[in-house]
Amino acid sequence: MALGNLYVTIKDAYGAPAVNADSWWKVEGSDAIADMYVTVVLKSETPGVGTLMTTTSTVKAFRPHSLAKWHDQVVLPVHEGTEELRIFVCKKAPTHWWQSRHRRRRIHVVAVAGLYVRDIMRCPVLDKKFELFTPEGDPNPAGLISLELKFVEGESALPPARVFSLLTSSSPAAWRRGLRFLLFGFAVGVVTYAMEKRIFRPYNKLLEKRTTTT
Secondary structure, eight states: OEEEEEEEEEEEEEEOGGGOTHHHHBOTTSOOBOEEEEEEEEEEOSTTTOEEEEEOOOEEOBTGGGBEEEEEEEEEEEETTEEEEEEEEEEEOOOOTTSOHHHHTOEEEEEEEEEEHHHHHTSSOEEEEEEEBOTTOOSSOOEEEEEEEEEEETOOOOOSEEEEETTGGGSHHHHHHHHHHHHHHHHHHHHHHHHIIIIIHHHHHHHHHHHHHO
8 A cells, every 4th residue: 555655856966085986977997977877766565566766867977076966856656564765876887889788788886875764754854965875885974965855645656757857958968969969950951052062053054054045
């Protein structure tokens, strides 16, 4: 039975200098900036529910302290037996066509956080920074993540999904898509002009001459 929905707003996250935060944004073997996103997971003991998860949009981290900003909100249904909310800060390396399918799908978890759902349900809205830790279990914090947590009791269960993203339209990926579209349009215009000038214009002149002679 669904008790309601949990709305999680992921604002930003950054690494602690003590744990080499630069490794958050670096791609292995280069200084390229990796794509970063957050996976939100609800673990439930309810039969037939199991583990529910959804992800944020993908952004680029800023190099100082590896700050990454999302401002995404996701929603997951809370059922009887839902115990823990887990947050995974992940990065993925840029892919290339010559790499194997396994390497193209390579994902690396850089930091994690865990919260008890019962503690979240006691507060109308929980807006604060939470400590992140390395997946290896190092007791020292690996960084901080800013979250806003809101449980809406009695609401009809919604499927795990991203509700909105304030940065989707201005994310680097969106800018790259827009730039590629503009460049493609420019290239098409140049090719069309060249074809009209070199191919069709001589024929047009020839037709004009034939028309005048007749």
